[in-house]
Amino acid sequence: MKQLIEPFSEILPKALNDLHVEAQFHQKAHGCGAYSFTDGAGLFALCQVAKPKRILELGCGYGYTCVSMAWGLPDVHIDTIDADIEHVKLACENIEKLEMAKQIKVHCGYFDDVIEKLNKNYDLVFFDGYEPSLALLKKLTKKLNDNGLLVCANVALASRENQKNIREMLDRKPLSISEVSLEKGATLVSIKHIS
Ligand SMILES: C[S@@+](CC[C@H](N)C(=O)[O-])C[C@H]1O[C@@H](n2cnc3c(N)ncnc32)[C@H](O)[C@@H]1O
Incomplete structure (x- = not known):
C-alpha cells in the first residue's frame, strides 16, 4: 500500500495531501486514467503567486487539482470539466x-462541447485531460486573458512529432513558454502576450 502513494508535500495543507492520496487509491480501484497530478504543490504555489481570478480546468478527475488551485484564494472562480460521470460525482463530493x-x-461533458458554451475568459487554463491536442490548445489560447497562463500537462503522452508541434505552438505568438514549469518540466507553463 505504501508503494501506491507519493510522498507528502510539505508545502501543501494536510487536506490537499489527503485528497491526493485518496485520488491515487481511487485510480487504482477504478482502473481508470485519472492519475492524480504529481505536482499539486507546484500548481498550488503557482496560483498563490499568480492569484488568478478565473480558472478553467480540463480534467477534474477526483477534484484534487481544482481544490489545490482554489485553496486560500476566496475570490477565485473555477470552471472544471470532466466527461466521466463517476469522476464528476466524486469531485463534487470532495469540493x-x-x-x-x-x-x-464542475461541468459534466466533453471538453470541446463544454468550452463552446463557456462565454468567458480566464486568467489561467489548466489542461490535464490525457493527451493534449493542438486543436484544443488553440481553442484554449483564445479563452485566455492577456498575461494569462496556459498550463499544459501530459505532453509526453503525445507522439514525438506531436510533442514537437505542441512545444512550438506553446512558444509561438501570442504564447511564450515560461521558465516556470511543473512536474520537473513535464508540465509546461506558457504566458499569453497579446501586444
Ligand atoms: C489525469 S485525469 C485528471 C486528474 C486531475 N486533474 C487531478 O489530478 O486531480 C484526466 C481526466 O480527464 C477526463 N477526460 C479525458 N478526456 C476528456 C475529454 N475529452 N472530455 C472530458 N473529460 C475528459 C477523464 O475522465 C479524467 O477524469
Whole structure:
C-alpha cells in the first residue's frame, strides 16, 4: 500500500495531501486514467503567486487539482470539466466537503462541447485531460486573458512529432513558454502576450 502513494508535500495543507492520496487509491480501484497530478504543490504555489481570478480546468478527475488551485484564494472562480460521470460525482463530493462549492463549478461533458458554451475568459487554463491536442490548445489560447497562463500537462503522452508541434505552438505568438514549469518540466507553463 505504501508503494501506491507519493510522498507528502510539505508545502501543501494536510487536506490537499489527503485528497491526493485518496485520488491515487481511487485510480487504482477504478482502473481508470485519472492519475492524480504529481505536482499539486507546484500548481498550488503557482496560483498563490499568480492569484488568478478565473480558472478553467480540463480534467477534474477526483477534484484534487481544482481544490489545490482554489485553496486560500476566496475570490477565485473555477470552471472544471470532466466527461466521466463517476469522476464528476466524486469531485463534487470532495469540493463540497472542503466548502468550495461556491467557487468551483464542475461541468459534466466533453471538453470541446463544454468550452463552446463557456462565454468567458480566464486568467489561467489548466489542461490535464490525457493527451493534449493542438486543436484544443488553440481553442484554449483564445479563452485566455492577456498575461494569462496556459498550463499544459501530459505532453509526453503525445507522439514525438506531436510533442514537437505542441512545444512550438506553446512558444509561438501570442504564447511564450515560461521558465516556470511543473512536474520537473513535464508540465509546461506558457504566458499569453497579446501586444
Ligand atoms: C489525469 S485525469 C485528471 C486528474 C486531475 N486533474 C487531478 O489530478 O486531480 C484526466 C481526466 O480527464 C477526463 N477526460 C479525458 N478526456 C476528456 C475529454 N475529452 N472530455 C472530458 N473529460 C475528459 C477523464 O475522465 C479524467 O477524469
